Amino acid sequence: MLAVHFDQPGGAENLYLKEVAKPCPKEGEVLLKVAASALNRADLLQRQGQYDPPPGTSSILGLEASGHVVELGPGCQGHWKIGDSAMALLPGGGQAQYVTVPEELLMPIPEGLTLPQAAAIPEAWLTAFQLLHLLGHVQAGEFVLIHAGSSGVGTAAIQLTQIAGAIPLVTAGSEHKLQMAEKLGAAAGFNYKEEDFSEATLRFTKGAGVDLILDCIGGSYWEKNVNCLALDGRWILYGLIGGGDVSGPLLSKLLFKRGNLIASLLRSRNKKYKQTLVKTFTEQILPHFSKNSPQRLLPVLDRVYPVTDIQAAHKYMEANRNVGKIVLELPQ
Numbered sequence: 001m002l003a004v005h006f007d008q009p010g011g012a013e014n015l016y017l018k019e020v021a022k023p024c025p026k027e028g029e030v031l032l033k034v035a036a037s038a039l040n041r042a043d044l045l046q047r048q049g050q051y052d053p054p055p056g057t058s059s060i061l062g063l064e065a066s067g068h069v070v071e072l073g074p075g076c077q078g079h080w081k082i083g084d085s086a087m088a089l090l091p092g093g094g095q096a097q098y099v100t101v102p103e104e105l106l107m108p109i110p111e112g113l114t115l116p117q118a119a120a121i122p123e124a125w126l127t128a129f130q131l132l133h134l135l136g137h138v139q140a141g142e143f144v145l146i147h148a149g150s151s152g153v154g155t156a157a158i159q160l161t162q163i164a165g166a167i168p169l170v171t172a173g174s175e176h177k178l179q180m181a182e183k184l185g186a187a188a189g190f191n192y193k194e195e196d197f198s199e200a201t202l203r204f205t206k207g208a209g210v211d212l213i214l215d216c217i218g219g220s221y222w223e224k225n226v227n228c229l230a231l232d233g234r235w236i237l238y239g240l241i242g243g244g245d246v247s248g249p250l251l252s253k254l255l256f257k258r259g260n261l262i263a264s265l266l267r268s269r270n271k272k273y274k275q276t277l278v279k280t281f282t283e284q285i286l287p288h289f290s291k292n293s294p295q296r297l298l299p300v301l302d303r304v305y306p307v308t309d310i311q312a313a314h315k316y317m318e319a320n321r322n323v324g325k326i327v328l329e330l331p332q
């Protein structure tokens, strides 16, 4: 089969499609013929040699995929049959013509969505869902500050915050991105390049601050985050786009806010955790993607590239140009 490959870590120009062995489903796994996968920041980091896949998992890029079940491994419980269309959360391996998946990590494709749209759901939406609910325990009426509001995860988090009855506020680096976030349901957006988002957030919340921060930026935002965190607020760190170093009185500021700093990585979680996450999301959230849902959720697709354009897709994300997801189509 063809898979996205690089021989050594480095720039996007190192990426190419390589003929590799087709994987074979093990106990409890199915083989998915991949129609589409999507790009994530993690792919850029892995390509640069800064984010190795968890031990025992595929070294091929791709944390999510959609396609059709073509083979059942031994011991499968009959949840899936050959020919079913499905989308999958993966620790890697999605940017290839075939990928093996534990059967519990597959989800049905909501009615009315295409395979490229479905490929844009698993990683971003499951991440946003677990940050908001499993870790953040979001409550109706709370203010939620979502950094990188027009990222793949951000566009999912805005919609999930709204559906939880909470109030999404976002940061982003351009007027266009803020407008897109507001169209998706953000109550307000702040351009972090032009204003101090913590001051703007405090103004918007009449001094109360935000109850929950979904933070994939880290180092460069720490002081502003803690400034606009409400008393007893939860600050969830799930990425380090703005670096991992902190200098200054983080601990004392956090202590006086009685703030909760929680760190999260989904990819390295064990199978049991992911199974529970996928099951809860499938039951509670997937029905809202159907066209008849009164509060319809939509995966936001910026661009769909043929996988042969993998270098261009990486460069586009690296230049921070995408609003929502970048999808890759695999040759059938």
Ligand SMILES: NC(=O)c1ccc[n+]([C@@H]2O[C@H](COP(=O)([O-])OP(=O)(O)OC[C@H]3O[C@@H](n4cnc5c(N)ncnc54)[C@H](OP(=O)(O)O)[C@@H]3O)[C@@H](O)[C@H]2O)c1
Pocket: 039, 040, 041, 042, 123, 124, 127, 148, 149, 150, 151, 152, 153, 154, 171, 172, 173, 174, 177, 192, 216, 217, 220, 238, 239, 240, 241, 242, 264, 265, 266, 267, 317, 320, 321, 322, 324
């Ligand atoms: N922990 C987990 O389990 C988990 C799972 C999934 C994703 N993630 C993380 O979530 C984040 C978003 O992932 P994604 O794939 O959805 O990203 P994405 O679509 O590529 O969006 C990232 C956005 O971050 C903004 N950005 C870039 N540099 C910045 C800076 N220095 N300061 C502030 N904003 C900056 C850019 O938007 P602007 O133009 O607005 O600056 C960029 O478009 C990444 O950090 C990723 O590693 C973590």
